[in-house]
Amino acid sequence: AQSVAQPEDQVNVAEGxxxxxxxxxxxxxxxxxxxxxxxxxxxxxxxxKYITGDNLVxxxxxxxxxxxxxxxxxxxxxxxxxxxxxxxYFCAAVSGGYNKLIFGAGTRLAVHP
Amino acid sequence: xxxxTQTPRHLVMGMTNKxxxxxxxxLGHNAMYWxxxxxxxxxxxxxxxxxxxxxxxxxVPSRFSPECPNSSHLFLHLHTLQPEDSALYLCASSQDQxxxxxxxxxxxxxxxxx
Numbered sequence: 001a002q003s004v005a006q007p008e009d010q011v012n013v014a015e016g017x018x019x020x021x022x023x024x025x026x027x028x029x030x031x032x033x034x035x036x037x038x039x040x041x042x043x044x045x046x047x048x049k050y051i052t053g054d055n056l057v058x059x060x061x062x063x064x065x066x067x068x069x070x071x072x073x074x075x076x077x078x079x080x081x082x083x084x085x086x087x088x089y090f091c092a093a094v095s096g097g098y099n100k101l102i103f104g105a106g107t108r109l110a111v112h113p
Numbered sequence: 114x115x116x117x118t119q120t121p122r123h124l125v126m127g128m129t130n131k132x133x134x135x136x137x138x139x140l141g142h143n144a145m146y147w148x149x150x151x152x153x154x155x156x157x158x159x160x161x162x163x164x165x166x167x168x169x170x171x172x173v174p175s176r177f178s179p180e181c182p183n184s185s186h187l188f189l190h191l192h193t194l195q196p197e198d199s200a201l202y203l204c205a206s207s208q209d210q211x212x213x214x215x216x217x218x219x220x221x222x223x224x225x226x227x
Contacts, residue, residue, distance in 0.1 A: 004155075032212045043117070043203055043218035044156075051213045090156070094212045099144060100169065101216065103156040 002027045002095045006104035013081045014112050021076040021107045023091030032094035033074040034101065035065055039087045047089075050074060061085070081111045116140050117219035119204050125225045126194065134189040134222045136204030143209045145187040146216060147179060150201040162187060163210050194226045 005024045013019045025031055032051055036044040048059025055067045065076045074091060091104040117138045126132050138145065147159040161169035162181040176198075178190040187204055201223050205216040 034215060036218075041220070043119075043220045044205075044216075046215040046217065049213070049215055099207055099210045099212055099214055099216070100158060100161065101156075105153070105155045 002093070002102055004091050004093050004102050004104040006089075006091055006107045008107050009105075010108045010110060012110045012112065015083050016080050019078050019081045019085070019109065019111070021089050021091075021109060023074045023076065023104060024072050025074060025091070025093045026072065027093045027095055027102070031067075031072075031074075033065075033067065034092040034094075035059065035063070035074075035076050036090045036092065037087050038090065038106075044090060047076070081109075083111045083113055085109060086111045116217050117204060117206055119202075119219035119222050121222060122220065123223045123225075125227065126191070127227050128194060128196075130194075131190070131192040133191065134202055134204075134224075136187040136189075136219055138185055138187075138204075138206040138217070138219075140206060140217060142206040142217070143184055144207045144214075145181060145184075146205040146207075147187065147189055148203040148205065150203055150221070152200075156203070160189075161210075168210070191224075194224075196226050199224055199226045 003026045034049045035047040038044045050057050050067045058064045088106050092101040095102045120135045144163045149157045159173045160179045165181045180188040201221045203221045204219040207214040207216045
């Protein structure tokens with residue numbers, strides 16, 4: 001079965017420190033991977049995606065993600081966290097021959113001043 | 114959030130009511146989606162429309178009935194819902210069904226079934 005796992009329900013980090021939100025995937029064929037962020041009372045916003053090419057993908061708001069095929073991971077990173085980064089983060093993978101996203105359960109990021 | 118809009122933002126309904134959720138996208142996209150977001154569960158894809166044709170029905174109960182009259186509008190008609198249907202219902206759109214196209218989400222409708 002195809003799936004996306006986010007092993008941490010919550011990640012806590014101090015403002016100014018680097019952050020990592022973990023994601024692993026299990027899909028057949030070439031993986032197409034996405035990160036989305038959800039702020040309170042809002043829909044999901046696209047951050048970045050990996051389709052092919054360079055394993056380090058840069059996205060919005062200073063976020064980046066590293067694709068690691070051998071570890072089937074796609075961890076989200078940011079060198080210096082901001083309090084405004086506090087939100088719910090979702091990793092997703094495309095399943096099948098069309099744009100059918102499988103989402104992880106989400107990781108709540110809390111950045112403390 | 115002017116790209117994808119959803120109305121109403123909040124809805125409370127009884128189990129015998131009939132209501133509809135509306136989604137409109139202003140991005141010129143050809144594919145639209147309905148998702149259900151429940152507490153502590155991953156987002157669940159419900160329906161996919163491409164060029165106004167339904168291409169995916171993810172084993173959704175018949176008390177949920179989607180409608181896509183044109184590529185800019187998507188409805189979810191609700192009738193005889195159950196309390197466990199209470200959730201945030203999210204609409205999304207993408208350029209087309211290509212696997213490399215990110216989806217753009219609306220703010221959602223928070224549904225409470227009494």
